[in-house]
Amino acid sequence: MADQKLVTVIDYGMGNLRSVAKAAEHVAGSNTRICISSKADDIAAADAIIFPGQGAAKACMKALNESNISHTLMQAASEKPFLGICMGLQVLMTHSQENEGVDCLDILKGDVQQFDLSTYPELKMPHMGWNQIHQTTDHPLWHNIEQDSRFYFVHSYFVSPHDKHIIAGETTHGNKFTSAIAQDNLFAIQAHPEKSADAGLQLFKNFLDWNGQ
Amino acid sequence: MSLAKRIIPCLDVDNGRVVKGVQFVDIRDAGNPIEVAKRYDEQGADEITFLDITATAHDRGTIVHVVEEVASQVFIPLTVGGGIRSVEDVRTMLNAGADKVAINSAAIFNPAFVKEACDTFGSQCIVVAIDAKKVSIENEPDKWEIFTHGGRKETGIDAIEWAKKMETLGAGELLVTSMDKDGTKSGFDLALTRTIADSVKIPVIASGGVGELSDLCDGITQGHAEAVLAASIFHFGQHTVQEAKQAMQKEGIEVRL
Incomplete structure (x- = not known):
């Protein structure tokens, strides 16, 4: 099994890892192994990384820092x-x-901001449910996913990258916000593909097929 | 382009089996919650809610297996309610694959538990279920109170004040069931749903009383709910989730088709 592909789902105690792993396993080929791990070795040995997360920013960063896997x-x-x-x-x-403000990993330059719905009194917070992602770039991870497909979201904050060229998808909840980012070998999405039915499973399939370029 | 209103089929599960009756023509084992959940997923359900009505604590473990099985085959959000009384209960359900848990009576007996659960797991996975009954009489301003034990026991708590309090404690969503309407198939208590929905910023799921597709539409347009929950209208093959969504779209409601 020399050419078996190892995909590590990073476990730092914050998130529905089982659902993420199950969704990836559902579309993985027989030579791909999905492993959930909090060990630096399993991250280093992996061919690809899935980095989920749920909860508050402060708790996530604290868990990451305490896990000794940040590096x-x-x-x-x-x-x-x-x-x-x-x-x-x-x-x-x-x-x-x-x-009240949390320093994050700084892998991508930019801020995470709270939704301002003051001019949209009818809209609810958190932004919870199925909303459309408008694909703003042609990216391998969007392969076979229809433009403006709906994904499942649940969040109250959104990312605002300094470099607008790395925006890969946008969604509207009151105002338009960045819902996906792509930069080199990195793709990140605000929605939960593991809970987004067919569109989400396709995204996992695309990720497992992706060589990072 | 905006957020779709959600349709949530609800399955009452007793000792690992769907009760209240589910009749799909092409499902051999209609009482199997995994088969039923898969069917609703195929029909385009936006989420699925499991309500564990198992009487004895001893048999509660079975719902965990149900959730595990469903979560490995159905890739939409799953909510589990019924008997959630401790942070450990919440953790067990989330680890099994639930995305949200619905807290009902434990919130009444111990409101601090809602805050503890939200602080521990995040508001996004904590739904507070509110069972309310109208207590005002004709010509009086509308007033609803919280009831427990399937609507039999009054608490004297005002439902609107309670909803606001749950939001303050961190709840991410409210599941509002009218105990007057539940099981009647005469439509939601729209005034109750709307009054709560207009009083909080978090999403409200309307529940109790759906008999027709138009009831689902009314829950959104007149009840101001973000999502509508129903059981028997789907269980007996009267309508599919897909049909419900088409009816909603016809009314100008944004849905995921």
Whole structure:
């Protein structure tokens, strides 16, 4: 099994890892192994990384810092196919406004901001449910996913990257916000593909097929 | 382009089996919650809610297996309610693959539990279920109170104030069931749903009383709900989730088709 592909779902105690792993397994070929791990070795040995996350920014960063995997994670994010999901997108940024301000991993320059719905009194918070992602770039991870497909979201903060060229998808909840980012070997999405039925499964399939370029 | 209103089929599960009756023509084992959940997923359900009505604590473990099985085959959000009383209960359900848990009576007996659960797991996975009954009489301003034990026991708590309090404690969503309407197939209590929905910023799921597709539409347009929950209208093959969505779209409601 020399050419078996190892995909590590990073476990730092924050998130519905089982659902993410199950969705990836559902579309994985027989020579792909999905492993859930909190060990730096499993991150270093992986061919591709899935970085999920749920909960508050402060708790996520605390869990990451305490897990002693930040360094290995940063290394992986710079060289391997890397899929960030929900908080796994937000903590890649420089800084989050959540919890009175939290410094994040700073892999991508930009902020995480709270929705301002003051001019949209009819809209609810959190942004919870199925909304459309408008694909703003042609990317391998959007392969076979219809333009403006609906994905399942649940969040109250969104990312605002400094470099607008890395925006891969946009969604509207009141105002338009960045719902997916693509930069080199890294792709990150605010929605939960593991809970987004066919569109989400296709995204996982595309990720498993992706060489990071 | 905006957020779609959600349709949520609800399955009452007793000791690992769907009760209240589910009749699909082409499902051999209609009482199997996994088969039923798969069917609703295929029909385009936006989420699925499992309500564990198992009487004894001893048999509660079975719902965990149900959730595990469903979560490995159905890739849409799953909510589990019924008997969620501790942070450990929440953790067990989330680990099994649930995305949200619905807290009902435990919120009434111990409101701090809602805050503890939200602080531990995040508001996004904590739904507070509110069972309300109208207590005002004709010519009085509308007033609803919280009831427990399937609507039999009054608490004296004002439903609107309670909804606001749950939002303050961190709840991510409210599941509002009218105990007057539940099981009647005469439509949601629209005034109750609307009054709560207009009083909080978090999403409200309307529940209790759906008999027709138009009831689902009314829950959104007149009840101001973000999502509508129904059981028997789907269980007996009267309508599919797809038909419900088409009816909603016809009314100008944004849905995921």
